[in-house]
Structure formats: structure tokens, C-alpha cells
Amino acid sequence: MIDYFNISSGNWCFLLAIIILLYLIINWIVGKFIKKGISKTIITTVSSIILTPIVYSLFVAIFFSFIFYEYHPELKFNSIEWSENKKDRHHMRKDLIESKLLIGKTKNEIVGILGKPANNFKIEMDTLKNWNYSMGSEGHGMGWKFHNLDLYFKNGKIDTVKNTEFID
Numbered sequence: 676m677i678d679y680f681n682i683s684s685g686n687w688c689f690l691l692a693i694i695i696l697l698y699l700i701i702n703w704i705v706g707k708f709i710k711k712g713i714s715k716t717i718i719t720t721v722s723s724i725i726l727t728p729i730v731y732s733l734f735v736a737i738f739f740s741f742i743f744y745e746y747h748p749e750l751k752f753n754s755i756e757w758s759e760n761k762k763d764r765h766h767m768r769k770d771l772i773e774s775k776l777l778i779g780k781t782k783n784e785i786v787g788i789l790g791k792p793a794n795n796f797k798i799e800m801d802t803l804k805n806w807n808y809s810m811g812s813e814g815h816g817m818g819w820k821f822h823n824l825d826l827y828f829k830n831g832k833i834d835t836v837k838n839t840e841f842i843d
Contacts (some may be wrong), residue, residue, distance in 0.1 A: 686731075693730050697723040748815050758790050764810035765822035768838045777826065777833045782806075784827060785826065785833065804828050810838075819843045 702719045708717040750756070750766040752774065757764055771777070777785060782798050785806070791798075792806045810822035820842050828833040 689734075690727060690731055693734075694723050694727045697726050697730065701726075722806070743817075745814055754788055761809065762811035764808070764824075765813060768810055768822060769822065772836050772838060775836075777836050780833050781831055782828070791823075815842055 676733075683803055698719055701722045702715070705715050705718050705722075709718070748766055749769050752767045752771045757767060777788065780788070783800060786798060789808060792808055805828065806826045808826070810824050810825040812819045812821045820840055823839040823841075825835075825837045825839050827837070829835075
């Protein structure tokens with residue numbers, strides 16, 4: 676029975692507080708319908724015992740949802756914002772990929788829109804089939820999520836654009 680209610684040395688006092696509060700509230704509600712008697716006590720006690728783990732679970736779920744809540748806005752792609760604010764580029768990733776703005780563009784056109792990738796090279800001598808842009812990071816639970824924009828070239832033009840995420 677102790678395993679069913681998940682009673683341990685850390686949370687028994689919290690469960691005791693919940694059961695007492697539930698008992699008082701349910702006793703007050705049941706008292707409106709049943710004035711006196713053993714049936715009022717039995718209904719109140721059984722209801723409190725049944726509802727305590729449910730209320731406890733709700734408290735825990737609400738607590739963790741507040742701790743891990745994250746707000747990450749999605750912004751329209753803006754070339755100036757992209758080049759000035761490198762750590763928050765990931766806010767524009769959805770618009771950049773779904774609008775297919777980069778598909779079919781040449782390497783020179785990509786440099787005009789996104790700037791050069793992190794590695795320093797001459798575009799005329801570039802033979803890479805894919806480029807990678809860091810889009811910054813964001814909080815993810817108790818760690819971090821790092822975003823990269825991967826551009827894949829075919830015949831000198833962008834064929835595929837992907838968002839790669841790494842969770843730490």
C-alpha cells in the first residue's frame with residue numbers, strides 16, 4: 676500500500692497536508708447534505724484517501740510544467756537580424772525553411788542573404804556540397820538545444836535546407 680501512494684521520507688508530510696485539507700473540504704461539502712452520522716465520516720475519509728494521490732500527482736505535474744516551460748517565439752526571416760544577432764537565429768528557422776527562400780539559390784546568392792558560413796574560405800574555390808550555419812541555442816528542459824542550418828547543394832544550387840538540433 677505504501678508503494679501505491681508513493682510514500683517516501685521526502686513527501687509524506689506533503690501528502691499528510693493534502694489529506695488533511697481534502698478531509699476538511701470534503702467534510703464541509705458532505706456536511707451540507709448529511710448532517711451527522713457514521714456515513715458522513717466514512718464518505719469523507721474514503722474520498723480523502725482516494726483523492727490524495729490524484730491531487731498530489733496534479734501538484735507535481737503543475738510544478739514541473741512551470742519549471743520546464745519554455746517560450747521560443749517564431750519570427751519572420753530578416754537578413755539584417757540574421758547577420759546581427761547570431762545567437763537568436765533559431766527563432767527564424769521555421770520561416771526560412773518553410774518559405775523555401777533558399778531553394779535554387781547559388782552560393783553567391785546565399786552569401787548575400789545569410790552571409791558566409793563560419794569557416795573562412797573563398798567562394799570561387801569552394802567545392803563543398805553542404806554549408807552549415809550556427810543558429811544559436813535555447814534552453815531545453817534542464818539543458819540546452821543547439822540549432823544548425825544545413826544547406827545542401829546540387830549542381831551549384833541549394834537543393835535541400837534542414838534544421839539540425841543537438842540536445843545537451
